Amino acid sequence: MLDTPEAGDATQPDRYDVGAVNSKAQRESLYAARKKIFPKRASGKFRQLKWIVMAITLGIYYLVPFLRWDRGAYAPDQAVLVDLANRRFYFFFIEIWPQEFYYVAGLLVMAGVGLFLITSTVGRAWCGYACPQTVWVDLFLVVERAIEGDRNARIKLDSGPWTLDKIGKRLAKHSIWILIGIVTGGAWILYFADAPTLIAQVFTLQAPFVAYGTIALLTATTYTFGGIMREQVCTYMCPWPRIQSVMLDEYSLTVTYNSWRGEPRSRHAKKAIAQGKPVGDCVDCNACVVVCPMGIDIREGQQLECITCALCIDACDDVMGKLGRESGLISYATLNDFNANMELAGAGMPAGIEPRRVRDSVTGKLVDAIRHTTWRSIVRPRTIAYFVVWASIGLLMLAALAVRTPLEVNVLHDRNPQYVLLSDGSIRNGFTLKFLNMTQAPRAIVLTLSGLDGATMSTAEGGDQPATSFAFEIEPDRVLEERIFVRLPADAATGPAKDFRFEVTAGDGSIHASAGAKFETPSETRK
Amino acid sequence: MANHEVDDITGVETTGHEWDGIKELNNPLPRWWLWTFYGCIAVGLGISVLYPAWPLFGGPTPGVLGYSTRTELSNDLAAAQLAQAGLIAKVAATPVADILIDADLNRYATAGGASAFKVHCIQCHGTGAEGGVGYPNLNDDEWIWGGTIDEVYATITHGARDPGDPDTHYNIMPNFGADAILEAPQIATVATYVASLSGLEGGVNTPEGAQIFADNCAACHGDDAKGKPELGGPDLTDQIWLYNGSLDSIVAQLGKPRHGTMPAWGVRLGDTTVKELAVYVHGLGGGR
Known part of the structure; x- marks a missing residue:
């Protein structure tokens, strides 16, 4: 149906003879074809x-x-x-x-x-x-x-x-x-x-x-x-x-049609006033309906479809301005404030909402007793708790990022065999080490052992030459994988498995990483 | 349907199914669902025409595309072979000792050797090459037939005591007890002497034992009993024993020795795979 703005004097807003596409009253079977929505341009x-x-x-x-x-x-x-x-x-x-x-x-x-x-x-x-x-x-x-x-x-x-x-x-x-x-x-x-x-x-x-x-x-x-x-x-x-x-509750901001000042809505306010009928601020011009991209009528209350884009607020404020009334007939408000104002307007009373209760009889302005939604309306323990949790995670991540070392070592113990007996009776464990150079420059590192007295290391490439430290060169932004054998003399390699650490230092020793590992010993010595 | 019940609120007929007072409405299926359903049927029919689908007695219907997973696999394998052709050729052309030096080639050969090992070697040597009684541990530094890369390569190529390979490693320890080469007291004496060399329990170093060893054993195991890899005579002074390290098992081995055999893999797997295996085994940690 085509809108037919009624011709009127300049102080009157354009009226649209239209129902909201997704209004509850108009809603049809889910099998009905979608009705197109043509949102009008809003400004505000x-x-x-x-x-x-x-x-x-x-x-x-x-x-x-x-x-x-x-x-x-x-x-x-x-x-x-x-x-x-x-x-x-x-x-x-x-x-x-x-x-x-x-x-x-x-x-x-x-x-x-x-x-x-x-x-x-x-x-x-x-x-x-x-x-x-x-x-x-x-x-x-x-x-x-x-x-x-x-x-x-x-x-x-x-x-x-x-x-x-x-x-x-x-x-x-x-x-x-x-x-x-x-x-x-x-x-x-x-x-x-x-x-x-x-x-x-x-x-x-x-x-x-x-x-x-x-x-x-x-x-x-x-x-x-x-x-x-x-x-x-x-x-x-x-x-x-x-x-x-x-997630919404009575403290949350929603786009609200303030029916406590809007109702009873009237298309012909002057005539109604002349007849002595109560008249609210809403002139039923449907400006809020035609701008809605979701095709709803906000005056029906909070609805699932409402994305709170607030375009209806702009549209209504525009109309209120033309009529010389206070803006905010549709506004962001909490349910708490809305309910308080509704009570003020006499919502629970037999006569229903009466506009005169919220307006000063002399000046015609809205009375001071009306609750306006401010930041106080929305800040409460729940939101503070959310903020604390949110900010804590953020701070924790920032802290983790700040102390993050761009060097890392990962250790994988050989699964099988767990240990190897060598001809001189010493015990050898095999490890695969991965060195992560998380910087954009080549990096020289030194690998040493700690917590394992008498232990020596060797690499497969280096033959069986024992050493207590190895130097490696890692390419920028790359992982270096090395097989490292750790060897303990026969008399030291007894008893339960031994915990020790691989220590990696880079540069002048200021950058350091380490990883824990276990040295497995022959089961018959674990008494 | 026997009774047509219409739901008051929605005006829709019910199916007659009821659970605790909740009745199922006989709503039509959503259109998008229905068309998806029809679409799936169409796709299914298409697939059964294009691809092997319906089981028959002589195998499934072949499908007009002639697709088969076996063909796909062999294509994939051929593609993988082709992709690795350069490296394979390089491994084939490079002496095994030089493969060790070339880092890239070493890495490739080690990976190839590891997978070949898992197919052909783990049956005796174990998944971690850890060996067992009678099967050498390939991680340690004791090598019966030598532990350099060339020696490992030769051992894998020709095997040990493989009757089909003229170049196989071959030796036999005499049946000192069973063939009555040595008397029982002599065997006991030399066994305690051998046990003493590596500090085994019950070992006693006696001049008689040393004499018997020099006369009967040193030819293969060496004068100092440190073994002769060129003859396959194991080192008797270290802590590693093929058939358990104890006085009893030394006596048993002297009486009627056990001998393991290893197939010659050169002819079975080809030179390239054997090279890869040698590089892998050598890199396990004990290679010399």
Whole structure:
């Protein structure tokens, strides 16, 4: 149905004769085909904020692969790079090896707790502002509006016949969408290889198949999710809203229609006032409904579909401004504050909500007793606990990163045989040692033993020449694997297995790593 | 269906199934599910036409693509052979002692030797080459037929006491007891003498024992009893014994000696694999 803004005087807002697509009252069987939603362009402070968030997030996503970070001659100079082939993850000054994946696990835990923190305080802010689905749908809507016009024009075009004009507009729109999809997929692969090189390869058809496959896949998902499915992804596919609903409580910020000042809503306020009927602030213009990308009517209360994008707040504030009333008929509020204000307005009383209770009878302004949602409304032990947990994990990881040594040694004792009896009666244990040089320069290391008196070492290559220390040279950013034999004289190699350590020092001795090991002795001597 | 019950709230017919008062609605399957289901059937039919699928008495239907896992395996093996062809040729062309020096070639030969060892050698020498009674431990530094890379290579190539190989390592310790070469008291005397050389329990170093040893044993085991690898005479002064280190087992070996045999692997595995095996065994820690 087409909107027909009623003609009126300039002080009156445009009215839209429309019901929310996903309103409970209108909801049909799940088997019914989807009804299209044509969100109208909103403007206001939240729309402004969303533009900024969109610019930042998209900017980060598309541009970060091109940032450079000098790591010397032996490592790539891309600031953020997931080098799958060499199993390295580079993030500016940090280089993560596969066995240090706990940093990533820590980040994921932080993301999880962070979601708890954000959701329990400011509600579904992730959904409304930062989620890629939201950001890309916004981007796709920008394209759609630029080509097909705003809501009314789009509805007209959609229901109209397939003229040349319509075909042209649709072709243009979908082409640009697919182009955005290709760029999105193209940016994704740049995180996995040197960006300028890979771009050249992609255009000269020399990139690996997986690169094209990934671009194709992400083009398909971006186009489908952002262009075609849109709000259905959030409502039906995404588990996030269900989890986030659980995280919300009466202290969490939600986008709220303040019915305590809006009801009873009236389309013809002057007439109603003349008749002596109570009249709320809501003029039932449906501006909040037409801007909603999820197709809901926020006046029905908090709903699963609501991603709290706050565009209805912008739309309503605009209308309230035209009417000369206070903004915030739709606002971010906690359930606590809402309930208190509802009580003030007389929600539980037989007469129901009466606007005069919240308005000063002389000045017509909202009374001071009304509770406004401030930061005090949302800070509480639960959010503080979330923040402490979140920050602790972060500090712990930072501390771990700060004391991390770029040198590591791993020891693997021979499984079979556990020990070898040599002709002079001494006992030998075999070990495989791996030295990790996690720096971008070659490194000379010295291997010694500690905690095993009388022991000598030898290598397979070095014959049976006993030594108490070995020097090795490790290539930059590489692992050196060495077989090391440790030998104890017959009289020392008795009794239970002995604990000792392999000690590794590099440079002037300031960089040090060590690993514990066990020296196995013949079982008949373990009395 | 006998009774058509329609759910009041949804207006949908029930299936008649009921669990604790919860009734199942006879909703149609979701369309996406249904089409996925049909799609799977179509794909399945396609696969059964293209690939081997239906079991028959004479084997499965071959499928129009002519695919078989055996062909794939042999292709993969051939591809692996081809990929390693350069290294294999290099191993074949390089003297075994020089393989040790070349780090890359050494690594490749050791890996190849390790896998060949697991197929052909572990039956006697054990998975860790740790040996057992009568089967030498290849990790230690006692080598009956010599422990240099060339000697190990020769031993693997020709084996020990292999009747099929003219160049095999061959020696036989006489049946000193069974063939009555030595009297029982003489055997006891020389056995205690030998046991004393490595400090075994019950060992006594006597001039009589030394004399019997010099007359009967030194030819193969050496005047100092430190063994003669060129003859395969083991070192009797060290702590390593092929058939247990005790006075009793020395007496038993003198009476009716046991002899192990090892096949000549040169003809069975080919020179390249034997070289790889030699490099692997030599690198276990005892190689000289």
